[in-house]
Amino acid sequence: MTKLRLSALLDDKPVKITVELPAAVHRDLVAYAEILARTSGEATPPDPAKLVAPMLQRFMATDKGFAKEKCTTQR
Structure with missing residues (x-):
């Protein structure tokens, strides 16, 4: 089974921002x-856009610098 860095997405009050992503990044999302x-049985x-915040959180949480x-x- 594939082990992903993200788990279930929590429901949290969002702050709206707009970003442009390269097409390759969107395809990967x-x-x-x-x-x-598939791995969580959903x-x-x-929505791929809902993955951005948890990915950024995870990235910043593991960045020692x-x-x-x-x-x-x-x-």
Whole structure:
């Protein structure tokens, strides 16, 4: 079974932003959503746009340089 970095998406009050993504990134988001649905047993894949925030959260949470600087600037 494939082990993805994301799990079920939590329902949270969003802040709307608009971004442009390269077509290749969008295709990968669509593929990721399809794999996520298949591995979690969901009938339909989530909207690929809903994957962006959890992916960014995960990226920032595991970036040691960011965590170090964040702690320094919040003192």
